[in-house]
Amino acid sequence: MDTAEIESKVIQFIATKVENLDTSTITRSSKFEELGLDSMDTIQLLFDAEDTFGINFDSEEAKGFTSVGDIISYIENHQAQASS
Amino acid sequence: MRVIVTGMGVVSPIGIGTDQFWSAAVKGISGIKKITSFDASNLRSRIAGEVAGFDPATFLSPKYIEQTDRFTQLALLAADLALEDAGGLGAYAPQRVAISIGSGMGGFATFESSALRKFRNQPVPPFTVPRTMANSAAAWIAIKHRLKGVNLTCSTACSSGANAIGVALDLLRSGRADAVIAGGAEACVLPLTINGFEILHALTTSSNDDPARASRPFAKGRDGFVMAEGAGILILEREEQATRRGAKTYAQLAGYGQACDASHIVMPDMEGQVAAMRGAIDDAGMNADSIDHINAHATSTPLGDIVETRAIKNLFGDRARHIAVNATKSMIGHTVGASAAIGSIATIMALHTGTIHPTINLDEADPECDLDYTANHAQQKHPRTGLCNAFGFGGNNASILFTTLNEGRD
Missing domain, CATH: 3.40.47.10 (Thiolase/Chalcone synthase)
Structure with a gap:
């Protein structure tokens, strides 16, 4: 997947996870907090993202994720893992 | 109150x-x-x-x-x-x-x-x-x-x-x-x-x-x-x-009895069951003669149903055979922690509508189970009072007593 494709797929995925929000406003820079996701929601989101994108987040690194872009960057940087 | x-x-x-x-x-x-x-x-x-x-x-x-x-x-x-x-x-x-x-x-x-x-x-x-x-x-x-x-x-x-x-x-x-x-x-x-x-x-x-x-x-x-x-x-x-506030009114929750067998972790004990039922009746300030209906715990285990039958006979004596007993579990099975809550709703509906729902699949009773279990067909009994029994693992016995709204009113 190229960067644009990853970005689009992650945003589509996030859109299925938020409630009471215009999903067209979700961008790479959207913070989880701005999307109405609290810390538990974020943990669940990352758990589901692992299944969806076939990736395993390093749990220490994932602790520091605060935005949609963090997920996209991680997947970009771990493409080999994701595609293997 | x-x-x-x-x-x-x-x-x-x-x-x-x-x-x-x-x-x-x-x-x-x-x-x-x-x-x-x-x-x-x-x-x-x-x-x-x-x-x-x-x-x-x-x-x-x-x-x-x-x-x-x-x-x-x-x-x-x-x-x-x-x-x-x-x-x-x-x-x-x-x-x-x-x-x-x-x-x-x-x-x-x-x-x-x-x-x-x-x-x-x-x-x-x-x-x-x-x-x-x-x-x-x-x-x-x-x-x-x-x-x-x-x-x-x-x-x-x-x-x-x-x-x-x-x-x-x-x-x-x-x-x-x-x-x-x-x-x-x-x-x-x-x-x-x-x-x-x-x-x-x-x-x-x-x-x-x-x-x-x-x-x-x-x-x-x-x-x-x-x-x-x-x-x-x-x-x-x-x-x-x-x-x-103008609420709907179905029945009175009049009493609650609780007793632990303190004997075996899973086997039922008649004395604890009697104590729980008696406790509920005492708590309501009533006496055993006033009980018309019992929604039994009755799970369909060989031992449990006999012990509950004995407990009812022990507490109510000769009157036991005139009490309309039934078993909601005959139709829905055993919902464990929900069972007495669903049984309570059946008890309240019996008081509210006058109808005792049947105990189904009771074509031939166990000779040691010799009460009126409302076998197979609902009956119009217009009960004024009803106990709902629940006996759990841990020797945990509870009984709750519901009455019609007018029961016991001065």
Whole structure:
């Protein structure tokens, strides 16, 4: 997947996870907090993202994720893992 | 001061909502079928009372569904139905509305599926603990309806729902709450849980090909209970305040009795059962002669039904044979921690409508079970008082006494 494709797929995925929000406003820079996701929601989101994108987040690194872009960057940087 | 029932909600294998449940119960319809929620072919007991047609997506958002176990979802629906029936509790400050829920196993569906993942070295879902914990149903009812009063969970195995309702009575009498959402919920039609009860020889294994006949309390040849799931919720208020807000009124919750056998962790004991029933009658300031109806614990185990029969005869003497006894579990199976909450709704409906629902599958009674169990056909008995019994593992015996609204009025 190229960067644009990853970005689009992650945003589509996030859109299925938020409630009471215009999903067209979700961008790479959207913070989880701005999307109405609290810390538990974020943990669940990352758990589901692992299944969806076939990736395993390093749990220490994932602790520091605060935005949609963090997920996209991680997947970009771990493409080999994701595609293997 | 009297405590009354102003709303009811039930989610059961024979119907969702009191009307559907009661209509099926009076007709004697069985809700026991082959297990559909998982492949049960490796189990010896392959039938259960599952709630058909339950779809959490019809009343919960994806976030609620993701974060809740099935037992919580059943409880949330029963609570919604009960609150709707009661016309809402907006008359009370949120801090004055308590929640008291019973569950024997809590979120065991989550536990079983997460344990399986862990043993397969797969990641464990983040909501494993908050979904599994026994108090999650009570907590989610509070969250959904923004109710900030006392929030309690009783986990006393098969008597959980009865104790939760008993505790609610205490909360209203002591003034700790103005209204209580009380009942029980259970969803343990699950491979490990069923296997665990099988090992104890508690479940029927002889009727896998004839599910509707499997649960047969008091009948000759019965060989164990049928696992089931469901939820029952009551709305309880002090009569004066309920009347003031113009609430619907179904029955009085008049007494609660509790006693521990302190003898064996799973075997029933007659003395504890007698003590619980006597306790409920004493608590209501009534006497044994005034009991018209008993919704029995009656799970369809060979020993349990005999011990309960003996307990009723021991307490009520010659009058025992004139009391209309019935077993809701003959139709829905054993919903464990929800059973006495659903049994309470059946008891309240008996007082409210005058009809005692039947104990089905009772063509020939066990010679040691010789009371009037309302065999196979509903009866018009117009009871004024009804006990609902619940006897759980741990030697935990509870009995709750409901009466018609006019019973005992000066």
